[in-house]
Amino acid sequence: MDFNLTEEQQMLQDMLSRLVRDHYSFEKRMSHYASQEGYSTAFWQQLAEQGLTGVPIDEAYGGFGGGGVENMLLMKELGRGLCLEPVLASQIFAAGLLQQLGNKEQKEKILPLVASGELKLAAALTETNSHYSLQHVACRARQQGDTWFLSGQKSVVVGGASADLLLVSARTAGEQGDPEGISLFLVEPWAKGVTRNAYPCIDGPRACDLLLDEVMVGRGGVLGKPGQVFTTLQYQQERAAAAACAEALGSMEEAFTLTLDYLKTRQQFGQPIGKFQALQHRMADMRGELELATSMTLLAASLADHPPSDERSRKLAASRFIITRAARFIAEQAIQLHGGIGMTWEYALAHHAKRLVMLSHHLGDEDTHLQRFADLLKAS
Amino acid sequence: MKILVGIKRVVDYNVKVRVKADQSGVDLTNVKMSMNPFCEIAVEEAVRLKEKGIATEIVAVSIGPKTAQEQLRTAMALGADRGILVETDEPLGSLAVAKILAKVAAEEQPQILMMGKQSIDTDNNQTTQMLAALTGYAQGTFASELTVAGDKATVKREIDGGLQTVELKLPAVISADLRLNEPRYAKLPDIMKAKKKPLDTKTPADYGVDTASKVKTLKVEPPAERAAGIKVGSVEELVNKLKNEAKVV
Numbered sequence: 113m114d115f116n117l118t119e120e121q122q123m124l125q126d127m128l129s130r131l132v133r134d135h136y137s138f139e140k141r142m143s144h145y146a147s148q149e150g151y152s153t154a155f156w157q158q159l160a161e162q163g164l165t166g167v168p169i170d171e172a173y174g175g176f177g178g179g180g181v182e183n184m185l186l187m188k189e190l191g192r193g194l195c196l197e198p199v200l201a202s203q204i205f206a207a208g209l210l211q212q213l214g215n216k217e218q219k220e221k222i223l224p225l226v227a228s229g230e231l232k233l234a235a236a237l238t239e240t241n242s243h244y245s246l247q248h249v250a251c252r253a254r255q256q257g258d259t260w261f262l263s264g265q266k267s268v269v270v271g272g273a274s275a276d277l278l279l280v281s282a283r284t285a286g287e288q289g290d291p292e293g294i295s296l297f298l299v300e301p302w303a304k305g306v307t308r309n310a311y312p313c314i315d316g317p318r319a320c321d322l323l324l325d326e327v328m329v330g331r332g333g334v335l336g337k338p339g340q341v342f343t344t345l346q347y348q349q350e351r352a353a354a355a356a357c358a359e360a361l362g363s364m365e366e367a368f369t370l371t372l373d374y375l376k377t378r379q380q381f382g383q384p385i386g387k388f389q390a391l392q393h394r395m396a397d398m399r400g401e402l403e404l405a406t407s408m409t410l411l412a413a414s415l416a417d418h419p420p421s422d423e424r425s426r427k428l429a430a431s432r433f434i435i436t437r438a439a440r441f442i443a444e445q446a447i448q449l450h451g452g453i454g455m456t457w458e459y460a461l462a463h464h465a466k467r468l469v470m471l472s473h474h475l476g477d478e479d480t481h482l483q484r485f486a487d488l489l490k491a492s
Numbered sequence: 493m494k495i496l497v498g499i500k501r502v503v504d505y506n507v508k509v510r511v512k513a514d515q516s517g518v519d520l521t522n523v524k525m526s527m528n529p530f531c532e533i534a535v536e537e538a539v540r541l542k543e544k545g546i547a548t549e550i551v552a553v554s555i556g557p558k559t560a561q562e563q564l565r566t567a568m569a570l571g572a573d574r575g576i577l578v579e580t581d582e583p584l585g586s587l588a589v590a591k592i593l594a595k596v597a598a599e600e601q602p603q604i605l606m607m608g609k610q611s612i613d614t615d616n617n618q619t620t621q622m623l624a625a626l627t628g629y630a631q632g633t634f635a636s637e638l639t640v641a642g643d644k645a646t647v648k649r650e651i652d653g654g655l656q657t658v659e660l661k662l663p664a665v666i667s668a669d670l671r672l673n674e675p676r677y678a679k680l681p682d683i684m685k686a687k688k689k690p691l692d693t694k695t696p697a698d699y700g701v702d703t704a705s706k707v708k709t710l711k712v713e714p715p716a717e718r719a720a721g722i723k724v725g726s727v728e729e730l731v732n733k734l735k736n737e738a739k740v741v
Contacts, residue, residue: 119565123683126526126566131677133506163680176680 132193138460150318151196160229173223180416184358191362201271205352206233213336234275236266253282266322273310273318291342296335315470354412367464405438426488433481436472443468496602499531501560530608533668536675539571568686569678575691588703590622595699609667620667630660634669
């Protein structure tokens with residue numbers, strides 16, 4: 113297997129790493145975090161100008177037509193800079209759903225705007241108590257002629273606070289927990305009956321809870337075949353999870369570098385603390401986990417856009433499991449090795465640690481992925 | 493007007509370089525390589541001249557290993573129209589590079605030869621000047637501002653203690669200083685277009701240039717480590733130390 117990047121991928125990575133390094137210092141990141149939007153609109157604009165918001169979008173709709181590897185390069189560098197812009201939520205996850213489920217008219221109308229960064233999307237799929245299960249949908253859609261009326265609530269819609277268009281899953285048939293009977297709708301956040309309660313997540317990005325009260329959606333707002341979108345939701349969530357692996361990897365690499373620098377700098381008992389063997393062992397363990405995470409991120413990136421199959425899902429679950437484990441391990445060890453400074457708000461490591469712990473719960477936690485891996489292994 | 497831009501593949505400016513154990517040079521194993529930052533400024537200036545409608549074609553040329561095509565592709569993603577790689581695995585001295593570039597210039601007949609003022613690996617700052625001597629073109633080194641009108645170029649040069657403005661008759665060799673411009677980032681669509689732009693590969697032998705170096709590197713050493721500073725308790729103590737220990741006051 114050739115792990116070398118192509119010339120274009122290499123240039124993409126170089127440009128991205130430079131862009132993030134030049135425009136997303138930790139101090140700038142903290143001011144973006146404190147801003148009203150919770151991210152930098154100027155940086156978003158810059159991503160758009162460089163063509164980066166179009167990386168995961170099909171060429172036919174003004175994007176770059178990038179696959180798993182390009183998404184990996186994008187998210188890894190954004191993860192390294194702890195970037196707050198909703199690239200994963202909007203451009204990869206929600207736009208992926210739209211690309212797969214949308215009809216020609218919907219795609220032609222929306223995707224070019226998404227690729228150019230003018231329109232941001234968010235997928236509202238989870239609910240209170242759904243615990244990572246996409247089939248746990250209590251939100252209901254009632255049909256009346258050509259119109260649907262949505263009622264219910266959605267929780268922790270990452271990127272939902274800044275989204276211009278929401279993709280909301282709702283039940284059109286069956287009982288709560290049935291994989292059948294789930295549909296996906298395009299909902300404008302300012303439509304009548306939509307209440308959006310936005311808040312910052314503990315690790316930085318903004319999310320929102322949605323309350324839907326008889327929200328009217330016309331025929332043009334239905335994505336895919338009503339009642340039959342569950343497998344697509346799962347496929348795209350796995351694809352987004354692969355990109356989240358890359359984001360975590362970028363953050364892990366940065367946390368590792370910061371810790372190594374600290375160990376070489378901080379003096380105790382007349383020498384740098386990195387001279388102590390007990391701490392060297394911890395660094396070696398971190399490096400080991402980081403290497404495993406790197407390999408599994410590459411595996412996830414290479415499989416993310418494969419056609420749906422149990423083997424793809426199983427390997428992606430394995431990747432996510434290893435990455436969530438590594439992310440928590442590296443975050444916790446980095447804090448231990450730093451001591452009190454590692455928990456300081458003004459220091460980047462504390463925010464990497466928070467982001468890593470939260471990324472290990474985003475789109476499924478360690479137990480969820482391990483269970484899914486075991487189930488698929490048993491079924492094969 | 494045609495502009496020929498010389499670019500060099502060097503260790504990325506963010507890499508902390510390490511000297512090889514045998515002190516024969518810098519360890520380049522698995523080290524990230526990039527375009528020399530001053531060359532990037534030169535490419536940017538050429539692209540800006542093209543955007544202003546002054547230049548019509550930009551040719552990027554690099555002399556180095558096969559992998560230097562990556563830097564040529566980057567130059568093409570930034571706006572160069574085509575590339576020429578003069579492939580050699582030998583490390584070349586400034587004179588050999590200048591001789592090859594002079595031959596390329598004779599073939600291409602550019603009106604402006606843009607270069608970076610120096611490369612960040614060897615820091616020689618010689619090639620532009622040698623190239624000007626070999627070609628007989630006018631030279632404007634350390635440019636921090638460039639204006640081209642008709643067959644003349646006005647270059648504001650950064651010199652010790654101030655700025656000097658010179659007027660050059662084209663064709664001319666111009667080297668870019670840090671403040672000439674701020675290079676752009678390559679856009680994704682341009683990265684894709686760069687793949688389709690033509691890239692010629694030549695060898696120094698094609699130009700009949702003898703690249704044998706007359707300079708031999710004897711030893712490479714890292715700079716001395718900076719000693720830790722000290723804290724003083726009062727202004728009096730500081731003045732005392734500056735007077736009696738450092739002897740600078």
